[in-house]
Amino acid sequence: MGSTMDRIKGTANEAIGRIKRRLGKATGSLAMQGRGAIQEVKGKGQKALGGAKTMVRHAVKKATTAHWTR
Numbered sequence: 001m002g003s004t005m006d007r008i009k010g011t012a013n014e015a016i017g018r019i020k021r022r023l024g025k026a027t028g029s030l031a032m033q034g035r036g037a038i039q040e041v042k043g044k045g046q047k048a049l050g051g052a053k054t055m056v057r058h059a060v061k062k063a064t065t066a067h068w069t070r
Contacts, residue, residue: 003057006050014043
């Protein structure tokens with residue numbers, strides 16, 4: 001999966017997790033709160049992975065460009 005897709009899916013998972021967590025809190029469901037918290041963390045991880053992929057891609061591009069311009 002590309003970095004942009006990772007970020008998009010991460011944002012979606014984070015938002016859905018936040019909704020589940022809040023819904024669980026409103027209804028008193030500890031299970032729903034827990035599932036929401038897990039999904040939020042999953043989303044944050046996906047977003048971080050997307051960012052890392054972008055940084056690596058830019059670093060590789062910069063390194064290969066610098067090598068060829070000397």
